[in-house]
Amino acid sequence: VRIAGTAAVEWPDGAEACVSLTFDVDVETxxxxxxxxxxxxxxxxxxxxxxxxxxxxxxxxxxxxxxxxGTFFVPGRTALDFAEQLRPLAGAxxxxxxxxxxxxxxxxxxxxxxxxxxxxxxxxxERGLGVRPxxxxxxxxxxxxxxxxLLWEHDFVYDxxxxxxxxxxxxxxxxxxxxxxxxxxxxxLDDYVYFGYDSADxxxxxxxxxxxxxxxxxxxxxxxxxxxxxxxMHPECIGRPYRLEMLAELIRRARREHSIxxxxxxxxxxxxxx
Ligand SMILES: [Zn+2]
Numbered sequence: 218v219r220i221a222g223t224a225a226v227e228w229p230d231g232a233e234a235c236v237s238l239t240f241d242v243d244v245e246t247x248x249x250x251x252x253x254x255x256x257x258x259x260x261x262x263x264x265x266x267x268x269x270x271x272x273x274x275x276x277x278x279x280x281x282x283x284x285x286x287g288t289f290f291v292p293g294r295t296a297l298d299f300a301e302q303l304r305p306l307a308g309a310x311x312x313x314x315x316x317x318x319x320x321x322x323x324x325x326x327x328x329x330x331x332x333x334x335x336x337x338x339x340x341x342x343e344r345g346l347g348v349r350p351x352x353x354x355x356x357x358x359x360x361x362x363x364x365x366x367l368l369w370e371h372d373f374v375y376d377x378x379x380x381x382x383x384x385x386x387x388x389x390x391x392x393x394x395x396x397x398x399x400x401x402x403x404x405x406l407d408d409y410v411y412f413g414y415d416s417a418d419x420x421x422x423x424x425x426x427x428x429x430x431x432x433x434x435x436x437x438x439x440x441x442x443x444x445x446x447x448x449x450m451h452p453e454c455i456g457r458p459y460r461l462e463m464l465a466e467l468i469r470r471a472r473r474e475h476s477i478x479x480x481x482x483x484x485x486x487x488x489x490x491x
Contacts, residue, residue, distance in 0.1 A: 218365065219389045220381060223398070223489045225443075232478035234439040235485060236446045236471065237400065238464075239288040239314075239377065240276060241354065243451060244269050244299060246292040246320035250356070261415070264453055269295075269302045272456020277305055279461060283468050285479040286310035290354040290377075293318035293341025300345040307346065312481035314352040314377070315342060324359040331363035335371065351483045354378050358402060369395040375486040377402055377447060384444045385489055398486045400447045405431060412454040425463035432467055440475040445485055 228235045245265040249255040255262065280287050289306050291313055296303060306313050317323075318337035321330070335353075342348045353368055355361075355378040368376060369390055375398040376388065388397045404410050411428045414420030432448065439446040455464055471477050480488075 219391050220399070221387045221389060221396075222382075223385050223387060224491070226488055226491075228443075228478045229480075230476070230478065232476045234436065234442075234444060234446065234475060235478045235480055236436065236439065236448065237288055237480060237482050237485060238280070238285060238448055238450070239290065239354075239482065240273075240450050240452055240455075241290045241316055242268065242273065242295055242303070243292060243316070243320055243356075243453075244295045246294050246317075247356075249294070250320045250322070268451060268453030268456060269299050272452030272454075273302065274305075275456050275458070275461050276450075276452055277309075279465055279468075280311075281309060283465075283479075285468065286312065286481045286484075288312045288314055288352070288481045288483065290314040290316035290352075291342065291346070292316045292320045292356065293338035293345075294320070296341045296345030296348075303346055307348075310481065312352070312483045313342060313346055313348045313350055314354055314482070315339065315350045315373075316354050317356040320356040322357045322359050323355055323361045323364055324357075328361070328363045331361060331367060335364060335367045339371065351375060351486065352377060352400075354402075365397075366390075368397060369393070374398060374490070375400060375482060377482060383446075384442075385485065398489055400445070400482050400485070402447055402449055406435065406447065407449040408454045408460070409449075409451055412457070412460060413451070425460050429463050429467050429470075433470060436467075436471045436475065436477070440477070447482070 360378040377400040411423035
């Protein structure tokens, strides 16, 4: 594929920068897709469900208090199993994006499995939540050439799985004339890297203050460069009270020090597409 920059845009109300808060609502799917014996891993599955029982409501409450719409990437399986708990995502300007069906690591799947994973996810989001998503984020950020082609085939407007720039850019089909807005991500802008912990793989349990300093520096850089910034979070990670406090403080500090437009990725994609 080839890439190209996007045309410069004015952020709403003359804001210096635009920030999208994105949440991957994985719940049980990463454990189920990774472990054939997931049914026996009650503790791990339950940590996933903490995300939807406690994390998501807290996140939604904070976003409502701050008047910020969020982008929520939901695996199809999650949309079917937890449709009731996900109902609030349909309101308050929030956006639901595609995050695979079973949260399969695409780099480890047969290329031929990509079509089903994408199609089943689309069906499930439609059936569970009544949503036809504009955007896609590959599970574990494992976008493959097959899935990229499928995104064009299914008329997706944007993707958020790649890292070639820290500004939104265009991914151009080659050969072909299709394009896709890419909202780049990075591990340093993902809460899981700092807060995720697993009995098998361990983790860091970083102090939230340290994460706030890193993310605030990124907000400052985005403001200086007049660009967009994507933050990635998981309700089971960020939804712990001492971490959500960090997110609340980050939003308030960002707003005190700069004028920031908080927008969903879908709305930013529409703006960039003009
Ligand atoms: Zn995920």
